[in-house]
Amino acid sequence: MKRFALAGNPNCGKTTLFNNLTGSTAHVGNWPGVTVEKKDGVYKKLKEHVAIIDLPGIYSLSPYTSEEVISRNYILDEKPDCVINIVDATNLERNLYLTTQLLEIDVPVVVAVNMMDVLDKNGDTLDVDELSKKLGVPVVKVSALKENNLDDLMKVAYEASLNERKGHTILDDKDLLHLIGDLSIAFKGKKVDNPLFHAIKLAEGDEIEVKDHKDLMEMVSEFKKTIKNDIFGDDIEAIIADKRYNYIADNFSSVITRKEVVDEKEVKSTKSDRIDKVLTHKVWGLLIFAVILFFVFHLTFAEDLFFLHAFGVEFTPCFEGSIYEGLFWSDGGIASPGVMLFNFFDMSFGAIIEAVGGAMEGNVPVWFQGFICDGVLAGLFAILGFLPQILFLFLFFSIMEDTGYMARVAFILDRIFRKFGLSGRAFIPMIMGFGCSVPAMINTRTLADEKEKTATIRVIPFFSCGAKLPILVAIAGGIVEYFGFGNADVITYSMYVVGIIAAITCLILMRKTTMRGDVAPFIMELPAYHWPQFKSLMIHLWDKAKHFVKKAFTIILASTVVIWFLSNFGWNWAYLGTFEGSILEGLGSLIQPIFTPLGFGSQLSAFGFVFAVAAITGLIAKENVIATFIALGAIIMASSPEIVEAIEADEDGIEASIAMISATGITWQGCISFIAFNMLTIPCFAACATARAELPKGQFKWTILFWLVASYVGSAFIYCFLSMFSKETLAWAIPVTAGLIVLAVAAGFGIHFYNKRQDAKKLGA
């Protein structure tokens, strides 16, 4: 099968093109650095099927970043049948820099000028024939997004792939060409493929070439002695780069004719600049980000939308008497859209379980009914019930990403955290961690520094992923219902913030101690703002939903069944129908004391081991924590009638955690510590496997230890800190916490500047 590789600058639309050609659903993001791995798919509309390879985005073929190395090696070593070089029409001159280098390789090249829809809209025109003549390769105008001309592009690429192509260079300096010519001949003598490309790279002093062809370096050093260049001295790399840019400016500025409305364009650019001035402002930028995040969480989780009820507005429920009575309203407030969807799922699932239970009653053995209703169905529905809220949250994140806002966030954060030895590049994988740790850890390949990479992988799980959401929602809901204070969405939001603070603290600590290293400069251009694309949003959501449902029906279902058996059967393999004497009780009680300092260990009364067990089952998949609660909650409810009475009045799917709280007598401080423990501890199997693969050799075991220590110490700290407050004095927690944070930051700065002064003194001496 023929192979066509897609190469181009970051954010030029490669993945969009790839998805539309191959019908796949790879992640498209409006920020650079999303595609780190190469992906392949198949295009089927030609005479024969061709494989399409989406390479990571690069600005040049020099070996400075891992993306560049991956793309370069693929083209040189795997020799695709054609390289489709995608260039962004709205940024033509910068994009052609890479093109001039691709042309030097002996491979058929077709240039696809993308984003033509934007050009058309602006009324600008592009002279394709002129461009094609100057580059010496075919050029096709496309719009990957609007799927314009894609089949033509593939036809042209197919034609091109039928013939060989010899590389040529646009460099025209006589002396330089002389050197390159001599080097090419030497490479040909050594039977190296792509002699022209290697010759130019060697002349540039490219790290990889110099290592592989030390014998030819003498020719380069001889040549260096003859160079007379006032600006760049004998730096051939700089001279060549300069020549490329000059060539592009001289030859290609005329291929695009801008419509003569100069001032309209100015207005436009200042509009986006004006937006950026606010969104990336030192102070306002951060505040706006915090406010946006708050609203995202509020719309997803709030039981009392916009705090209307708290402000005194009273709503009365509708659907009185039906199972959907509490769908829109809860306790006199309107539910947020996320909660409404959640309620809808929850109520429908509840009705199904009741119906199934009713049909089984008396017709099947009691243990079987319990197994199906309390084990399988309850566990499954418990997880599926969270799907709407997870998708809702994900939708907001996708919108922020697609509009280009997230790239601004990375930019704002870079400015601050650079001071602490972190680069803004590291924030992209971290923000991805809110979705799922696995792709986020893979994305750390964009980090050049091994130590920064290790440190980043370690804190990625602290950015609470979709699977941890059920833990947050159910327990936060449980706290509010049972202890009667607080706001579920405020608690959830705070826990996300706790995760972020933990990540930052650990990163700073690591970068100042075991993981010291330089911060690579943060080069990321801010992508253009654009309206989110319905199609790409749907692709994101569909991906997420598919993954989640699959997980619910496989790994989580299996764990639920195992937990059910362990909690209903004794060591003698006899069905008990209660916890007393069950295998799980035995195992749980054994590990329970470990968690005493965290507030959910030995201090808990009956069923106290459940928290310990849930924390352990969570290691397989985080959804298991709540699935365990539900499976065990059902049994607890059946075995202690007082609890059943206490919670029967409620109808909002948080019963299981309420059952747990009331049965075990855990404090609200213990509950919060339990959430924190699950957020910070060893992530799920899949994330561990990814971390193992991505971390440098020998770091995995330390990373596991790091997660264990961080979660244990972190939760113990949170538990102790919160225990200073009671429900009544909780209002003090905020000023006290703020005070402590201010003190800590002041101390940090103090030490930082003290060290700096010491260093300066040393230098002076």
Ligand code: GDP
């Ligand atoms: P990659 O980094 O090169 O893989 O680029 P992506 O495919 O992730 O696209 C980057 C951004 O450009 C996304 O927000 C796309 O929706 C947008 N985009 C891609 N192709 C086009 C196009 O032809 N026209 C317009 N207007 N936007 C596009």
Ligand code: MG
């Ligand atoms: Mg991409």
